[in-house]
Amino acid sequence: MQDILNKLRIAESNHGISTGLATWAGQGEEIASYSPVDGKLIGKVQSANRQDYDTVVGQAQEAFKTWRLVPAPKRGDIVRQMGEQFRKYKTELGxxxxxxxxxxxxxxxxxxQEIIDICDFAVGLSRQLYGLTMHSERPSHRMYEQWHPIGIVGIISAFNFPVAVWSWNTMLAWVCGDVCVWKPSEKTPLTAIACQHIIQEVLKSNDVPEGVSGLIVGGREVGEWLSHDERIPLVSATGSTRMGKAVGQAVGGRLGRSLLELGGNNAIIVSQHADLPLAIPAIVFGAVGTAGQRCTTTRRLIIHESIYEDVKNQLVKAYGQLRIGNPLDAHNHVGPLIDEAAVQSYQSAVAQVGALGGTFAVEPRVLSGDDFGSGCYVKPCIAEVENHWPVVQHETFAPILYLIKYKTLDEAIALQNGVPQGLSSAIFTLHLREAEQFLSQAGSDCGIANVNIGTSGAEIGGAFGGEKETGGGRESGSDAWKAYMRRQTNTINYGTTLPLAQGIKFEL
Structure with missing residues (x-):
């Protein structure tokens, strides 16, 4: 690991403040990053205080004045070069x-790879920031709309995707002409610093103004500063629903914009017409991948009563084959939770299931021993529950899969929709009518709805996000770029008279 840290230019004592070309130690408290893999210290970061924060935002303000005037295809080419840098350092950063x-x-x-993919997407987008033209009701007039960069984009990212979510926002914002100030999770600061180091050469060789890429490592207070700062027109925040509500309230209170990617409580419906050899691996990957710490993790499995026992038994068998341990070992399927607080959340959820009368098809356990020395490893478990139980309605960031029976597809869809969150959903069925009903206006209420694939694994080309308490934001592909720009409608009179709209007459 030390060789990798050296290649990424990360020393044991590092800098948590950056404006893209200049990097210096913050004046705030020291943050230590410990690996949940083995509990060892990876490095320490000097976090930011308010003065550091204002310095970075001030640099971003000045950089925007220059960056917005760089032609969009040129900005796209700089992003292309960044993609090449991430290809070069993929193994080390990964x-x-x-x-x-x-x-x-x-x-x-x-x-x-998601960073690389969004760089590729953004390069093409840099030549496709389209506006519309409209016919005017007034003679000798032309109407059209165009899109302009919005300014500084504040990015608050979570620990579970410590670099990808930054790139989804940043690469699109950059080709749109914006500048970015990034607050990574204080639980994963070193990966953020590594990203800044990786792009330094590109920034320097292209004479990119200092401040286009800002990084501020710190705790909750940095997110609060971003949210309340009127200099920052857009704040994109990824994290819990509780955090998102606070950000949305603060940004909305100053009439700014927020792009929120919050909690998920995702379900897969398994129809009696499902291809189970296709469904079982997708369910297991969705439920235990990243140790259940994805916003798109499969948390609920809604199974037709006629195949319920069969599906349960197949899942129990599959869970028995899971290998839990050091995630750097390619033979292992499941790594640790992020920290001891996450382990406590796991224990609390399974205790609530038991108190409510739920039973476990695969028993939960916190793992101990030499191979699990960090104390952050838990056994993925499967619980038989009722959808309305509070613990099931709540998103627990851990590998707990809830099994629920259904009789009719209408009931299954109601169960799927019957939670506060609305991010990702799926159905496994070979029945055309069931698939179409699930995707119809009366079907899934989530931002993502899949047929015969799981809830995880979104591709860059599609806009990513959800509804209800998931926040309503959209990042990454499709037309998500519009969130990072402001729309302007233009009317040009090339005639010699001044007709007014709606036929209004005004004569002097």
């Missing part, structure tokens, strides 16, 4: 993501 966050190495590498 390994660090795995070690600092705890997800499997394949998932860590996949997260860096």
């Amino acid at each position: 390994t660090l993501v795995s070690y600092e966050m705890g997800k499997s190495l394949q998932e860590g590498l996949g997260e860096v």
Whole structure:
């Protein structure tokens, strides 16, 4: 691991404040990053205080004045070069993501691939920031709309995807002409610093103004500063619903914009017409991948009563084959939770299930021993529950899969929709009518609805986000770029008279 840290230019004592080209130690408290894999100290970061924060935002304000005037295709080419840098350092950064966050190495590498993919997407987008033209009701007039950069984009990211979510926002914002100030999770600061180091050469060789890429490592107070700062027109925040409500209230109170990607309580419906050999691996991956710490994790499995026992038995068998341990070992399927607080949340949820009368098809357990020395490893479990129980209605960031029976598809869809969150959903069925009903206006109320694939694994090309308490934001592909720009309608009179709209007459 030390070799990787050296390649990414991360020393044991590092800097948590950056404006893209300049990096310096903050004046706030020291943050230590411990790996949930083995409990060892990876490095320490000097966090930001308010003065540091204002310095970074001030640099961003000045950089925006220059960056917005760079032609969009040129900005796209700079992003293309960044994609090449991330290709170069994919193994090192992916390994660090795995070690600092705890997800499997394949998932860590996949997260860096998401950065590469969004860079590719943003390059093409830089030549497609389209506006519309409209016919005017007034003679010798032309109407059209165009999109302009919005300014500073504040980005608050979570520990579970410590680099990918930053890139979804940043690469699109950059080609749109915005500048970014990033507050990463204080639980995964080193991966954020590594991203800044990786792009330094590109920024320097292209004479990008200092302040285009800002990084501020710190705790909750930094997110509060971003949310209340009138200099920042858009705050994109990923995290819990509780956090998102606070951000949304603060940003909305100053009439700013917020892009919120919050909690998920995702369900898969397994029809009696499902292809079970297709469904079982998707369910298991969705439920235990990243140790249940994805916003798209499969948390509820809604199974037709006629196949309920069969599906349960197949899942129990599959869970018996799971290998839990060091995520850097490619043979292991499941790594640790992020910290001891997450373990306590897991224990609290399983205790509530038991208190409410739920039973476990696969028993929960906190793992101990030499291979689990960090104290953050837990056994993925399966519980038989009722959908309306408070613990089921709540998102627990841990590998707990809830099994629920249904009789009719209408009932299954109502169960799927019957939670406060609305991010991802899926149905496994070979019945065309069931699939179409699930995707119809009377079907899933989530931002993502899949047929014959699981709830996890969204692709860059589609806009990512959800409804209800998930926040309503959209990041990444499709037309998500519009969130990072302001729309302007233009009317041009190329005639010699001044007709008014709606036929209004005004004569002097």
